[in-house]
Amino acid sequence: MAQAAPPRTSPFNDPRWRSIAFQLLLCAVIVWLAYSAITNAAENLARARIASGFDFWNSTAGFDISQHLIPYTTQSTYGRAFWVGLLNTLLVSFLGIIFATIIGFVIGILQLSRNVLVAKLAAGYVEVVRNLPLLLQLLFWYNAVLKALPVLRDSISIPGGMFLNNRGLFLPKPVFSPGFEAVPIAFVIGLLGAVAFRVWARRRQARTGQQAPVFTVGLLLIFGLPLAALALTGFPVSFDFPEMGRFNIRGGIEILPEFAALLFGLSIYTAAFIAEVVRAGVQAVSHGQTEAAYSLGLRPGPTLRLIVIPQAMRVIVPPLTNQYLNLTKNSSLAVAIGYPDLVQIFTGTVLNQTGQAVEVVAVTMAVYLTISLVTSGLMNLYNRRISLVER
């Protein structure tokens, strides 16, 4: 059977060709814009005789940083200073996310409490905290910390060899001697054992309906095993206690007031938003689900844990990711209260000393972009795991 040939149209009128042509044109314009921006910048920098490139990365930084998780001295390089700043940013963001999540979930659930006083207090917290600018709150916490704590000479001595004053919190630093390796190994074994036990208990419950004390056994395995290892190896740990010097406290681990204020401020601020996300998520689960659970004979606790929360998580996780990203980005406000985060060290001192604004700012933006993409990637993975599987 002869098929009618499709009517021939000129490529000019063919919608397929047209869309390809327009997209190519758009790509060309974007590439041209990017290219001319880069060459123009390079040319202008050269004409103004401003250094360019990344030669500065390996030159000596020459300035001191108050908190460094990796060894750093004034003799270290700008590159090293970058890593110090990045780790400080990651530290405060990571701990901030954990604290904000815990506080946020508690406040969010409390907002739904049937006790009016508790619900109103939680709602009040949310309204006050999320309606004040974060910078203001950080300055408030920082000055509150500095003003409320005593000066060095009147340091509060906490039993266990700790000191607290407006220079920070000073804790004994554990020093490990050989033989201590057994403890982390025991911890890992305990952790794996606990996971295995949980899997076994679930399978058995599915098969026979019998429940096993997963929580108690898990606790015993995770913490009991390392403690036993510690005792068997004869406690190979000693402590470097902080001591009062002429100006400052020497030795031990030091938690800076700048760090404490930033962590506190970020957690409390973001928790208010998370609380709202959680409240909305729980309320999004239809009440019929709870009633159905009750009619099956489940008590309120398991109902919340097994029926409501898993469904609420589907609503909660995407906006929760946003809050995690916000917290990470907001940590750059550290610059106002003297916490040495990436922005303070890198786009602050390093940029000023090298004068290479384009390179330094581009690197910083790339770093924040990477952190944000990784965070949201992980959260998307989690979201996919808990999302409704449709058959």
Add this chain to the structure above:
Amino acid sequence: MKRSLFTFALATLIGLAGSVAQAQTLKQVQQRGVLNCGANGNLAGFGLPDAQGNWTGFDVDYCRAIAAAIFNDPTKVKFVPLTAKDRFTALQSGEVDVLIRNTTWTSSRDTTNGLNFTGVNYYDGQGFLVRKALKVNSALELNDAAVCVQQGTTTELNLADFFRTNNMKLKTVTFATSDEAVKAYDSGRCDAYTTDASALYAERLRTAAPDDHVVLPDIISKEPLGPSVRHGDDQWFDIVRWVNFWLINAEELGVTSTNVEAQMKSDNPEIRRLLGVEGKFGEAFGLPNDFGVRIIKNVGNYGEIFERNLGQGSRLKISRGLNGLWTKGGLQYAPPVR
């Protein structure tokens, strides 16, 4: 992130604005009708606006002197307050025409940062402010001390050098602005606050109880402070450089804001050249020939500016010291007008 976005905006400005202000600064300023001057908005004696928005200070008067030279009107200045860390980017990107913000002249700033320092208007050095109660007599006793410092300054680097060369331990707490650094020092976060000695006197007055604090006698660095301009505009560089020399020469020759009219009738050829009565020295800069008269009539000579803002006429009462004229044992020396 806000700050870095701001900096990035400036950086892209360099990238996209085509040929920013190359060899055209004077013309641009004249067309605009106002001089954009990068100033310190936070340091009594050098640059500080009062409650009514009137700026006063040693560096501020230098901005006014340049405006007077161009417009015969010292009020045609827009002061742009800059933090230590953002100041160079602001100059590089063309946001300000000249940076006069107690800025130390160093080799790397003169080269890789794309600046040209035009001279030294104040010879300074870095010192320490401590509490009297600490009973410290010298900076060498500060081993193990916590020191508050402002970011993006030579101070930050000298501090680290000083403690290292003297084998002393240091805990630095760094802040973006001097405001925050002084506040933290005042609330006991640090044992000492360090910056240029001239500024320490002003900052001491900002603490809650100035009498409880003392400036240590040690000076640990050389801090030659001066105006700077962008690379690549020689005419503008010459103007900013020679406004300073004009001010110093005027003091040396005894020409003041009160006697400048009378001095124009002077027989002294040096004074006649300075005030444009003889020769075409002003026109060579692209300025009116009598720009010297304009400057001195409106803001005074170097000595007048100094005394008004930093010396006996001010709260700071800083003596001339290194900043005296070379004829009086100081370092201020200007090449001749001829």
